[in-house]
Amino acid sequence: MSAEREKPMADADVNAWLAANLPTWKLENGWIRRTYKTASWKGTLMVVNTVGHLAEAAWHHPDMTLSYAWVEVRLMNHASKGITSKDLELAKKIEEVVHWQPGKEGKGLEGTPSGDMRFAYIKYD
Incomplete structure (x- = not known):
């Protein structure tokens, strides 16, 4: 933990960074925010737990609804x-992990089955 507080960025700089790096995130009312749509309560809990893990590891804690x-x-x-x-860095890591689709990488991990709601997780953008 650093003793010196980081200075907040200007809104124009935040908006420019988001547009270039995380266009699905928006600056509104002093927060950067993103809504993830899920397939069910199970998917919602998985997103919440993922965000919770990343935030705790980073020692930077979001608000969630x-x-x-x-x-x-x-x-x-x-x-x-x-x-x-x-x-911005935590938002980037959250986006990277929540929207990870291993089946699209063409490697050994196939990802969740598509077309079967029993395995539906997140609604990818």
């Missing part, structure tokens, strides 16, 4: 009272 088939993740650096590089 959830329902049966969606999870909204909101990031803002509470200590800095604004968006910092920590928020």
Whole structure:
């Protein structure tokens, strides 16, 4: 943990970074946010637990709102009272892990079966 607080970024800089790197995330009311649509409560819990693990490992904690088939993740650096590089980097890691589709990589992991709702997880963009 660093003793010095990181200064928040200007909204224009945050919006430019998001547009270039995470276009599905938006800056609204002082937070960067993203809603993940899931196939069911099971998928919602899997997203929440994934975000929780990544946030705890990074020691940077989002706010989340959830329902049966969606999870909204909101990031803002509470200590800095604004968006910092920590928020952007955590958002990038969350996006990378939640939207990982091993079956599309053409490697050994096939991913969840498509077309069978018993195995549905997240609704990929």
